[in-house]
Amino acid sequence: MSLIVQKFGGxxxxxxxxxxxxxxxxxxxxxxxxxVVTVVSAMGHTTxxxxxxxxxxxxxxxxxxxxxxxxxxxxxxxxxxxLVAMAVREEGVEALSFTGSQAxxxxxxxxxxxxIQEIRADRVKEEIGRGRAVVVAGFQGVSRSREIxxxxxxxxxxxxxxxxxxxxxxxxxxxxxxxxxxxxxxxRVPNARLxxxxxxxxxxxxxxxxxxxxxxxxxxxxxxxxxPIRVLSSFRDDDxxxxxxxxxxxxxxxxxxxxxxLASDRGYARMVIRGLPPTMEAAxxxxxxxxEANVSLDMVTVSEQxxxxxxxxxxxxxxxxxxxxxxxxxLVEELHAxxxxxxxxxxxxxxxxxxxxxxxxxxxxEFQALLRAGVEVYTVSSxxxxxxxxxxxxxxxxxxxxxxxxxELAEVPGSVR
Amino acid sequence: MSLIVQKFGGxxxxxxxxxxxxxxxxxxxxxxxxxVVTVVSAMGHTTxxxxxxxxxxxxxxxxxxxxxxxxxxxxxxxxxxxLVAMAVREEGVEALSFTGSQAxxxxxxxxxxxxIQEIRADRVKEEIGRGRAVVVAGFQGVSRSREIxxxxxxxxxxxxxxxxxxxxxxxxxxxxxxxxxxxxxxxRVPNARLxxxxxxxxxxxxxxxxxxxxxxxxxxxxxxxxxPIRVLSSFRDDDxxxxxxxxxxxxxxxxxxxxxxLASDRGYARMVIRGLPPTMEAAxxxxxxxxEANVSLDMVTVSEQxxxxxxxxxxxxxxxxxxxxxxxxxLVEELHAxxxxxxxxxxxxxxxxxxxxxxxxxxxxEFQALLRAGVEVYTVSSxxxxxxxxxxxxxxxxxxxxxxxxxELAEVPGSVR
Numbered sequence: 073m074s075l076i077v078q079k080f081g082g083x084x085x086x087x088x089x090x091x092x093x094x095x096x097x098x099x100x101x102x103x104x105x106x107x108v109v110t111v112v113s114a115m116g117h118t119t120x121x122x123x124x125x126x127x128x129x130x131x132x133x134x135x136x137x138x139x140x141x142x143x144x145x146x147x148x149x150x151x152x153x154x155l156v157a158m159a160v161r162e163e164g165v166e167a168l169s170f171t172g173s174q175a176x177x178x179x180x181x182x183x184x185x186x187x188i189q190e191i192r193a194d195r196v197k198e199e200i201g202r203g204r205a206v207v208v209a210g211f212q213g214v215s216r217s218r219e220i221x222x223x224x225x226x227x228x229x230x231x232x233x234x235x236x237x238x239x240x241x242x243x244x245x246x247x248x249x250x251x252x253x254x255x256x257x258x259x260r261v262p263n264a265r266l267x268x269x270x271x272x273x274x275x276x277x278x279x280x281x282x283x284x285x286x287x288x289x290x291x292x293x294x295x296x297x298x299x300p301i302r303v304l305s306s307f308r309d310d311d312x313x314x315x316x317x318x319x320x321x322x323x324x325x326x327x328x329x330x331x332x333x334l335a336s337d338r339g340y341a342r343m344v345i346r347g348l349p350p351t352m353e354a355a356x357x358x359x360x361x362x363x364e365a366n367v368s369l370d371m372v373t374v375s376e377q378x379x380x381x382x383x384x385x386x387x388x389x390x391x392x393x394x395x396x397x398x399x400x401x402x403l404v405e406e407l408h409a410x411x412x413x414x415x416x417x418x419x420x421x422x423x424x425x426x427x428x429x430x431x432x433x434x435x436x437x438e439f440q441a442l443l444r445a446g447v448e449v450y451t452v453s454s455x456x457x458x459x460x461x462x463x464x465x466x467x468x469x470x471x472x473x474x475x476x477x478x479x480e481l482a483e484v485p486g487s488v489r
Numbered sequence: 490m491s492l493i494v495q496k497f498g499g500x501x502x503x504x505x506x507x508x509x510x511x512x513x514x515x516x517x518x519x520x521x522x523x524x525v526v527t528v529v530s531a532m533g534h535t536t537x538x539x540x541x542x543x544x545x546x547x548x549x550x551x552x553x554x555x556x557x558x559x560x561x562x563x564x565x566x567x568x569x570x571x572l573v574a575m576a577v578r579e580e581g582v583e584a585l586s587f588t589g590s591q592a593x594x595x596x597x598x599x600x601x602x603x604x605i606q607e608i609r610a611d612r613v614k615e616e617i618g619r620g621r622a623v624v625v626a627g628f629q630g631v632s633r634s635r636e637i638x639x640x641x642x643x644x645x646x647x648x649x650x651x652x653x654x655x656x657x658x659x660x661x662x663x664x665x666x667x668x669x670x671x672x673x674x675x676x677r678v679p680n681a682r683l684x685x686x687x688x689x690x691x692x693x694x695x696x697x698x699x700x701x702x703x704x705x706x707x708x709x710x711x712x713x714x715x716x717p718i719r720v721l722s723s724f725r726d727d728d729x730x731x732x733x734x735x736x737x738x739x740x741x742x743x744x745x746x747x748x749x750x751l752a753s754d755r756g757y758a759r760m761v762i763r764g765l766p767p768t769m770e771a772a773x774x775x776x777x778x779x780x781e782a783n784v785s786l787d788m789v790t791v792s793e794q795x796x797x798x799x800x801x802x803x804x805x806x807x808x809x810x811x812x813x814x815x816x817x818x819x820l821v822e823e824l825h826a827x828x829x830x831x832x833x834x835x836x837x838x839x840x841x842x843x844x845x846x847x848x849x850x851x852x853x854x855e856f857q858a859l860l861r862a863g864v865e866v867y868t869v870s871s872x873x874x875x876x877x878x879x880x881x882x883x884x885x886x887x888x889x890x891x892x893x894x895x896x897e898l899a900e901v902p903g904s905v906r
Binding site: 356 | 597786787791794871
């Protein structure tokens with residue numbers, strides 16, 4: 073008999089029919105002898121609707137009334153969890169629901185973006201001990217001063233993994249609307265392969281680089297607490313189709329390079345401030361101004377123009393461009409620089425793998441593949457487990473397909489040297 | 490009673506006196522009731538001397554006679570392991586030594602840089618069962634076709650961690666000549682703090698970024714196999730002074746940003762090829778030529794010069810500069826570019842931490858600290874767990890001290906938001 077924490081997202085509990093389907097799954101797992109704790113998100117678009125309502129009552133509510141926003145939004149999971157618990161009872165299995173506060177998911181005080189500090193899951197454990205199916209609201213917690221908080225992006229996945237860690241569950245199952253984790257986005261790369269196994273740290277990198285199946289925050293927590301996570305579809309009855317995320321893939325040799333997959337993240341831009349004076353102070357001033365304006369910088373390069381002046385190249389997220397460009401134009405005036413160029417619509421593509429220390433070969437292969445495909449590369453950087461390139465967004469699919477083919481990611485990997 | 494794998498490096502077994510000291514440690518651990526497997530490197534400069542000898546017999550032996558180089562070099566650990574086993578027996582404890590081949594450390598066929606595929610440690614287990622202290626040669630293994638191989642850089646640390654994983658040891662102790670892992674190199678940052686605890690993935694990043702206390706390859710293996718690694722000094726009797734590398738730091742909250750430390754890696758250079766035609770093909774040709782010449786690229790940026798032409802900036806390791814510069818000069822001629830600038834003597838500094846998603850604040854803080862200290866930053870890039878900057882090598886210490894102070898790395902960290 074094992075203890076499994078399951079998480080169902082908003083789509084999976086989006087209609088009464090789907091809620092009944094989730095309930096049948098929970099009941100079946102209970103009858104098979106497992107202990108089951110189920111974390112649920114708010115139904116479908118509930119959260120968006122609540123946000124809309126708030127905006128109609130108080131414009132700018134998300135910034136001005138954070139505490140009350142949390143009160144409001146937590147109603148969404150409360151509805152879903154109560155409905156799921158009822159549906160499970162209809163299946164003849166004892167069940168009850170808990171809010172984040174009741175489940176003692178203790179967070180810091182940061183309304184709308186709280187982080188979990190610890191989980192004192194005594195009540196949950198007690199009810200499991202009584203043989204009941206426990207349903208817990210995702211995305212929400214409570215601070216030490218008893219304020220209701222929400223966890224921000226990736227919140228429900230994070231609740232599920234954190235709860236699994238606190239309960240020392242055998243596994244955390246994340247039900248979603250796809251079959252698992254693929255070697256690349258199957259909508260973009262038709263022969264992308266469903267990965268039966270992904271190592272946690274590589275999944276963190278894939279998720280951070282744009283693979284949307286799970287939030288990196290939740291994967292990171294799973295890696296830290298060594299909690300096996302299974303990603304699978306809530307619309308499929310065969311649970312053998314799934315991806316298991318664990319510390320290591322037991323099919324691989326102890327050492328060796330294995331390329332796992334590709335992820336991409338749209339919405340980058342590159343800003344170049346031309347003709348800056350070649351002084352420390354000028355560069356300092358630019359970076360300070362961007363920091364003050366809170367524009368997130370992804371990569372920064374200083375280069376000499378050849379005429380004695382310098383330019384500063386900044387990679388930013390596209391939503392930071394209007395603000396960033398305004399800052400840059402002011403700086404051009406202030407520092408008597410030559411001008412600002414902005415290249416929008418860039419995509420960042422990450423090739424993720426392990427043991428990529430011998431990187432020069434991989435680099436060359438990556439470039440050759442992109443060049444053959446006619447894809448221009450603007451910037452490249454690498455970490456121990458990935459190589460990231462910045463390309464035009466309209467070349468994203470071409471680039472993904474070219475790299476997927478070049479590195480034979482559709483094949484079951486052996487160890488590559 | 491626990492099973493501990495210990496590793497002693499070349500310095501720790503560098504003289505007969507030191508070998509006796511190691512033996513006393515092993516004997517003490519056995520008497521305390523532990524099972525002990527000890528992995529040793531070759532004594533002091535033995536390996537260098539053997540390499541010298543080979544060069545006198547056959548110039549270019551390292552490239553031309555790889556199989557025989559492995560045969561030659563493995564003699565180094567054979568000497569050390571036999572001496573250590575004898576010394577342990579002198580202490581009144583039964584002991585015996587095994588080569589990598591005898592310990593069944595199975596590698597691939599790549600002489601001088603083999604990777605471990607698996608370890609069938611039956612003989613080692615049997616001798617442990619008989620109560621004996623087992624001494625195993627580090628750095629060496631055997632291929633499936635019974636050829637003797639060596640593991641290349643980081644080999645002995647890797648042997649120790651892999652053996653610990655295969656034996657399901659309770660811990661792997663890496664004895665070295667420093668007290669453990671510090672928040673920055675204490676020779677450069679006087680108030681650097683000894684870290685009692687470092688999370689595995691952050692240690693991989695620190696090690697990859699130049700922290701020399703352990704090789705990233707071995708740390709990565711430890712993370713993958715969830716093997717706790719303790720780093721401590723072989724010259725100190727108090728083993729409470731040490732750093733424990735494990736999956737997570739139990740003193741930290743479940744989520745939250747924690748900055749761990751700084752590492753730096755000297756010997757980078759930045760090459761700029763100016764006045765390239767603004768075509769795909771030109772950039773392609775440059776990267777292809779560097780790939781063919783096997784010059785490792787760390788970061789690549791393409792930028793517009795303002796006069797309609799382009800420049801390509803390449804960050805390379807300094808040992809690749811002569812070759813890289815020759816390639817670049819040929820390319821300038823071939824592509825009718827304007828010229829090549831090389832900036833040597835750069836250092837790459839990494840700030841490593843967890844939960845750095847909210848990165849814009851950290852970036853700004855990092856820049857402000859470096860700017861106040863008068864340190865020029867050439868390039869910045871970031872991964873999920875680090876921010877890397879490229880600065881002049883003669884500013885390395887100033888930069889490290891400034892960042893160490895700015896991020897209060899000498900203090901015991903709480904969770905930072």
